[in-house]
Amino acid sequence: MTLTSVRPTPLLNISPLTPLRVALLGCGVVGSEVARLIIEQAEDLRARVGRPLELVGIAVRRYDQRRPGIDPELFTTDAEELVSRDIDLVIEVIGGIEPARSLILAALRHGASVVTANKALLAVDGATLFEAAERAGADLYFEAAVAGAIPIIRPLRESLVGDEITSVIGIVNGTTNYILDRMDTAGIGFAEALAEAQQLGYAEADPTADIEGFDAAAKAAILASLAFHTRVTGADVYREGITGITPADIASARDIGHVIKLLAICQLSPPIAGAADRTVSARVHPAMIPRSHPLAGVGDAYNSVFVESMSAGRLMFYGPGAGGSPTASAVLGDLVTVARNRLRGAVGPGESSYAARPVSEIGSVMTRYHLSLQVADKAGVLETIAHAFAEHGVSIETVRQNGRNANAQLVIVTHHARDAALSATVRALRKLDVVREVTGVMRVEGD
Amino acid sequence: MTLTSVRPTPLLNISPLTPLRVALLGCGVVGSEVARLIIEQAEDLRARVGRPLELVGIAVRRYDQRRPGIDPELFTTDAEELVSRDIDLVIEVIGGIEPARSLILAALRHGASVVTANKALLAVDGATLFEAAERAGADLYFEAAVAGAIPIIRPLRESLVGDEITSVIGIVNGTTNYILDRMDTAGIGFAEALAEAQQLGYAEADPTADIEGFDAAAKAAILASLAFHTRVTGADVYREGITGITPADIASARDIGHVIKLLAICQLSPPIAGAADRTVSARVHPAMIPRSHPLAGVGDAYNSVFVESMSAGRLMFYGPGAGGSPTASAVLGDLVTVARNRLRGAVGPGESSYAARPVSEIGSVMTRYHLSLQVADKAGVLETIAHAFAEHGVSIETVRQNGRNANAQLVIVTHHARDAALSATVRALRKLDVVREVTGVMRVEGD
Numbered sequence: 001m002t003l004t005s006v007r008p009t010p011l012l013n014i015s016p017l018t019p020l021r022v023a024l025l026g027c028g029v030v031g032s033e034v035a036r037l038i039i040e041q042a043e044d045l046r047a048r049v050g051r052p053l054e055l056v057g058i059a060v061r062r063y064d065q066r067r068p069g070i071d072p073e074l075f076t077t078d079a080e081e082l083v084s085r086d087i088d089l090v091i092e093v094i095g096g097i098e099p100a101r102s103l104i105l106a107a108l109r110h111g112a113s114v115v116t117a118n119k120a121l122l123a124v125d126g127a128t129l130f131e132a133a134e135r136a137g138a139d140l141y142f143e144a145a146v147a148g149a150i151p152i153i154r155p156l157r158e159s160l161v162g163d164e165i166t167s168v169i170g171i172v173n174g175t176t177n178y179i180l181d182r183m184d185t186a187g188i189g190f191a192e193a194l195a196e197a198q199q200l201g202y203a204e205a206d207p208t209a210d211i212e213g214f215d216a217a218a219k220a221a222i223l224a225s226l227a228f229h230t231r232v233t234g235a236d237v238y239r240e241g242i243t244g245i246t247p248a249d250i251a252s253a254r255d256i257g258h259v260i261k262l263l264a265i266c267q268l269s270p271p272i273a274g275a276a277d278r279t280v281s282a283r284v285h286p287a288m289i290p291r292s293h294p295l296a297g298v299g300d301a302y303n304s305v306f307v308e309s310m311s312a313g314r315l316m317f318y319g320p321g322a323g324g325s326p327t328a329s330a331v332l333g334d335l336v337t338v339a340r341n342r343l344r345g346a347v348g349p350g351e352s353s354y355a356a357r358p359v360s361e362i363g364s365v366m367t368r369y370h371l372s373l374q375v376a377d378k379a380g381v382l383e384t385i386a387h388a389f390a391e392h393g394v395s396i397e398t399v400r401q402n403g404r405n406a407n408a409q410l411v412i413v414t415h416h417a418r419d420a421a422l423s424a425t426v427r428a429l430r431k432l433d434v435v436r437e438v439t440g441v442m443r444v445e446g447d
Numbered sequence: 448m449t450l451t452s453v454r455p456t457p458l459l460n461i462s463p464l465t466p467l468r469v470a471l472l473g474c475g476v477v478g479s480e481v482a483r484l485i486i487e488q489a490e491d492l493r494a495r496v497g498r499p500l501e502l503v504g505i506a507v508r509r510y511d512q513r514r515p516g517i518d519p520e521l522f523t524t525d526a527e528e529l530v531s532r533d534i535d536l537v538i539e540v541i542g543g544i545e546p547a548r549s550l551i552l553a554a555l556r557h558g559a560s561v562v563t564a565n566k567a568l569l570a571v572d573g574a575t576l577f578e579a580a581e582r583a584g585a586d587l588y589f590e591a592a593v594a595g596a597i598p599i600i601r602p603l604r605e606s607l608v609g610d611e612i613t614s615v616i617g618i619v620n621g622t623t624n625y626i627l628d629r630m631d632t633a634g635i636g637f638a639e640a641l642a643e644a645q646q647l648g649y650a651e652a653d654p655t656a657d658i659e660g661f662d663a664a665a666k667a668a669i670l671a672s673l674a675f676h677t678r679v680t681g682a683d684v685y686r687e688g689i690t691g692i693t694p695a696d697i698a699s700a701r702d703i704g705h706v707i708k709l710l711a712i713c714q715l716s717p718p719i720a721g722a723a724d725r726t727v728s729a730r731v732h733p734a735m736i737p738r739s740h741p742l743a744g745v746g747d748a749y750n751s752v753f754v755e756s757m758s759a760g761r762l763m764f765y766g767p768g769a770g771g772s773p774t775a776s777a778v779l780g781d782l783v784t785v786a787r788n789r790l791r792g793a794v795g796p797g798e799s800s801y802a803a804r805p806v807s808e809i810g811s812v813m814t815r816y817h818l819s820l821q822v823a824d825k826a827g828v829l830e831t832i833a834h835a836f837a838e839h840g841v842s843i844e845t846v847r848q849n850g851r852n853a854n855a856q857l858v859i860v861t862h863h864a865r866d867a868a869l870s871a872t873v874r875a876l877r878k879l880d881v882v883r884e885v886t887g888v889m890r891v892e893g894d
Contacts (some may be wrong), residue, residue: 037609037758047801048608048676143606149759151598151606159590159598161495162484162779229495294765297744311484311776312596315766318741319759329758332609337796346793349784354494 019054020339023087023112025079025103026094027060030117030144032067033328034091038335039070045332049339053089057082059103083107088342091331092116093144097124104129108136113342115334117144117327120209123218123234126225130351139347141334146219147172147303149326150319151333156226156307157349164310165227168266169445172219174301174321175203175210176242176262180286181299183250184259190245202301202322212241216264216284223305224266224282229355232266232282238362240285249286249440252372256413258288259296263445269360281360288370289446296446363420368397368447370413372440373429377408381434385410388432392425393417413444466501467786470534470559472526472550473541474507477564477591479514480775481538485782486517492779496786500536504529506550530554535789538778539563540591544571551576555583560789562781564591564774567656570665570681573672577798586794588781593666594619594750596773597766598780603673603754604796611757612674615713616892619666621748621768622650622657623689623709627733628746630697631706637692649748649769659688663711663731670752671713671729676802679713679729685809687732696733696887699819703860705735706743710892716807728807735817736893743893810867815844815894817860819887820876824855828881832857835879839872840864860891 024035038045038055046052059079060066066075076082079099083090083106090107092114094100100121104114105128114133116122122129122145133140143153147170156165171177175197182193194211197203209215217237224232242262253260262284269279289296294316298304303321308314320326341348375381382399389396395415402409414422429435471482485492485502493499506526507513513522523529526546530537530553537554539561541547547568551561552575561580563569569576569592580587590600594617603612618624622644629640641658644650656662664684671679689709700707709731716726736743741763745751750768755761767773788795822828829846836843842862849856861869876882 033758041609041611044611044676045609048799149610150762151602154601154606155598158784159601159780160776161783162488162492162781163776164488164491229491309776311480311772311779313767313773315597315764317762317764319762325758326760329607329610329756332758333606334609336608337605340796341793344793346788346791349787352495 017052019052020049020088020342021056021086022053022089022091022335023056023082023085024058025082025090025092025100027058027065027067027075028093029324030327030331031058031093033324034093034331035067035070037328037332045336048336050343051339053335053339056085056087079103080106083112084110087112089335089338090114091335092118093331094118095120097121101125101128105132108132108138108140111136111138113139113338115141115331115338117142117331119145119215119218119222123221126222126233127231127351134350137347139338139341141338141348143334144327144330146222147305147317148319148321148323149329150303150305150317150321152223152305152317153226155317156223160307160309160312163312165307166268166310167308168223168227168305169295170219170223170264170305171261171295171298171303172264172305172321173210173216173262174303175207176216177298177303178202178301179211180242180245180260180262183245183247187247189247190243211243213239213262213284216262220264220266220282220284223264224280225353227266227307228268228280228357229352230280230357231353232280232359236282236359238283238285242286245286248372249442252370252411252440253288255411256288256370257291258444259291260286260288260442261295261298263287263289263295265445267365277358279360280357281362281365283362283365285443287443287445293446363418363423365419366416367419367422368414368416368444369422369426370440370442370444371411371426371429371438373410373412373438374436375408375410376434376436377405382410384432384434385429388428389414389425392421392428394421394425464499466499467496467535467789468503468533469500469536469538469782470503470529470532471505472529472537472539472547474505474512474514474522475540476771477774477778478505478540480771481540481778482514482517484775484779492783495783496790498786498790500782500786503532503534526550527553530559531557534559536782536785537561538782539565540778541565542567544568548572548576552579555579555585555587558583558585560586560785562588562778562785564589564778566592566662566665566669567681570668573669573680574678574798581797584794586785586788588785588795589669590781591774591777593669594752594764595766595768595770596776597750597752597764597768599670599752599764600673602764603670607754607756607759610759612754613715613757614755615670615674615752616742617666617670617711617752618708618742618745618750619711619752619768620657620663620709621750622654623663624745624750625649625748626658627689627692627707627709630692630694634694636694637690658690660686660709660731663709667711667713667729667731670711671727672800674713674754675715675727675804676799677727677804678800679727679806683729683806685730685732689733692733695819696889699817699858699887700735702858703735703817704738705891706738707733707735707889708742708745710734710736710742712892714812724805726805726807728809728812730809730812732890734890734892740893810865810870812866813863814866814869815861815863815891816869816873817887817889817891818858818873818876818885820857820859820885821883822855822857823881823883824852825881829857831879831881832876835875836861836872839868839875841868841872
């Protein structure tokens with residue numbers, strides 16, 4: 001057996017048998033799977049890292065989080081004490097802002113490298129973490145923070161770092177994708193689909209973070225920051241959830257050969273000669289996409305990320321976006337990489353935010369709308385409505401009338417326009433006498 | 448503008464303005480695009496690396512390979528002299544075994560890190576290159592060698608390094624995918640589809656390497672080596688091309704809801720209690736896959752790689768598999784990574800072949816066959832044929848009879864069996880009196 005991946009640098013005069021010491025913060029669904037793999041796959045991990053990995057402690061909130069198969073002596077409720085020990089690698093899978101942030105910062109201060117799955121924290125305060133890692137000369141890796149097991153962070157940070165990425169569009173929340181997929185394929189309503197998702201463990205008892213798009217917005221902030229070499233926080237991301245999606249919306253999408261997905265959309269504005277800096281935008285909202293679009297076929301609780309760049313063209317990444325095992329796979333991949341770096345006295349890529357691009361408001365982003373209107377069925381209605389669009393500089397791609405008399409309905413799909421002009425048009429339509437009700441408003445993407 | 452990605456180590460006392468010196472070997476479709484990007488994107492590359500990249504020379508076979516927009520002084524026909532200069536990073540995009548191998552080895556001996564797109568060389572003699580890089584303490588990166596712009600090497604080498612990959616199935620040759628896609632969608636024959644591919648620049652004047660599966664076999668060797676932490680060479684890969692595929696085969700696949708793709712299939716045998724080492728297999732051949740399989744929808748000259756692992760589950764990567772720009776994107780990503788490593792006095796992951804797994808012959812791999820037979824239309828035919836299958840321990844999943852009398856045809860799909868048993872069954876069928884002709888034999892995958 002040859003260990004050709006092991007190249008200890010002259011900096012390290014420790015024995016090849018001295019293990020790297022690993023602390024695990026959190027032992028829930030992901031943490032317990034990470035612990036299991038570190039213990040059960042010890043032999044392979046040792047061969048791949050070139051040094052054994054020793055799990056020296058697991059911080060839990062309460063002792064009843066201890067797991068069978070894991071030495072009970074490893075558990076501690078004192079996470080602060082754990083990260084202050086002589087630790088090489090800290091894995092943070094607690095989630096949330098505090099105490100995760102303080103613990104990660106303490107770990108970095110003590111010289112440990114950190115692997116985290118914490119998208120919420122990275123989206124709120126990534127800059128503080130990256131700067132702390134930088135100061136400490138330690139690694140901060142977070143492949144598990146976006147799209148679970150799908151390798152997307154490393155491709156953006158490294159594989160595509162010589163290219164110019166122009167857009168990243170992803171289905172990055174499995175819970176909402178499951179709900180929308182069920183509404184589409186089983187014809188059930190939002191509440192019923194949510195209840196199903198909760199029963200299957202795809203949605204939490206309090207599903208707010210998923211269904212209101214907060215989780216996807218955090219991931220969009222991380223993706224936009226990496227793709228465009230700038231800083232985008234969760235607060236910069238325009239956000240709409242899926243709680244308002246009705247079976248009528250699903251049917252409207254179907255009528256035009258589309259399907260509704262909750263998308264995270266990150267875009268770099270095109271270069272305009274003589275204009276100021278190129279801007280970035282990041283938004284999360286439900287949108288109708290053509291059933292022929294590669295993201296349309298992403299069913300169940302799967303995730304997928306679609307990347308466009310100047311040289312590489314169109315790339316897609318697909319896989320399970322959540323769950324203990326897939327997330328643990330991403331954590332372990334980072335753990336091995338960070339451990340290898342440490343043995344060589346090196347660090348991987350840090351934050352790259354040199355481009356420092358302004359973030360556009362949703363109003364100035366170019367989008368398309370699909371509108372359903374209940375209208376009075378009389379002569380001149382279409383003219384009045386068309387006038388409202390024209391006044392806002394919005395061009396209509398298609399209009400279709402369904403039903404007659406009291407049930408007359410207009411379905412309108414616009415061309416691209418500034419989102420502010422489109423939403424102003426909707427406000428104007430709502431005030432028209434001939435419009436009984438605007439029954440559906442949704443963005444259309446992916447054409 | 449802050450350059451937070453720059454973390455010069457104390458090892459390097461050179462000025463932050465001293466450029467890293469880059470030599471480019473080869474200036475064909477890929478090389479000229481790489482040169483263009485290094486020159487035109489210099490500002491972004493400097494920011495991302497933390498140091499300017501200076502293109503100091505381009506080795507070409509003949510001076511008429513010089514390109515507009517590139518300083519003619521950079522060109523040289525003396526590649527050996529170029530790599531012996533004081534170079535930090537060498538990009539090899541000549542392709543083929545020699546002189547590429549000697550030049551890469553010389554570059555490593557001189558202390559340069561190497562980025563290469565050379566799948567043929569890696570598949571034939573990767574071990575020599577990896578060992579030379581190891582000895583030199585330099586990097587050898589090769590994301591562009593498999594599936595063009597699709598990040599697949601880095602995910603296998605790093606993202607999934609904490610997981611156990613059990614299979615990698617890919618469409619890794621764009622030329623053959625284009626040909627098969629056209630045969631399927633346009634109903635044309637192999638020769639016509641090949642001529643089209645040549646006209647579009649998807650196939651070379653001598654298309655042997657593509658259509659006979661040599662190119663895909665080289666990529667399969669690289670993928671299997673990385674996925675299973677072992678050494679697999681091109682010679683270890685079972686290989687069949689697509690020159691024998693007929694419109695009748697395409698129609699047969701369609702009849703059972705399948706489509707024919709040229710697949711590169713790398714598998715790790717399941718663990719068997721008490722058995723010897725787990726083995727790996729790598730093979731390239733056309734196969735029928737269900738139209739519902741994610742790889743079935745990969746059209747045109749696109750590539751896609753499907754990975755299954757114990758923890759991550761099923762992942763898919765999709766994108767353009769060839770062409771100057773996409774391949775250049777992969778080369779530039781490696782260039783930035785290798786340059787960053789160099790500035791930190793570090794190297795990335797080397798070869799990981801510790802598992803040293805035996806490679807299985809095709810005969811012992813479990814596969815399924817689809818067979819079309821012209822048979823005598825008389826009583827007892829099916830019994831005689833079923834007996835031939837049973838004698839070889841091969842179980843039949845479905846039999847269908849098409850036509851009558853002189854045109855009686857049997858279409859048989861088997862269950863999984865050892866490939867040797869399946870091919871022995873075909874040989875036995877050919878000798879039966881009741882079998883007029885075996886008109887089609889193809890493996891079935893992806894169920």
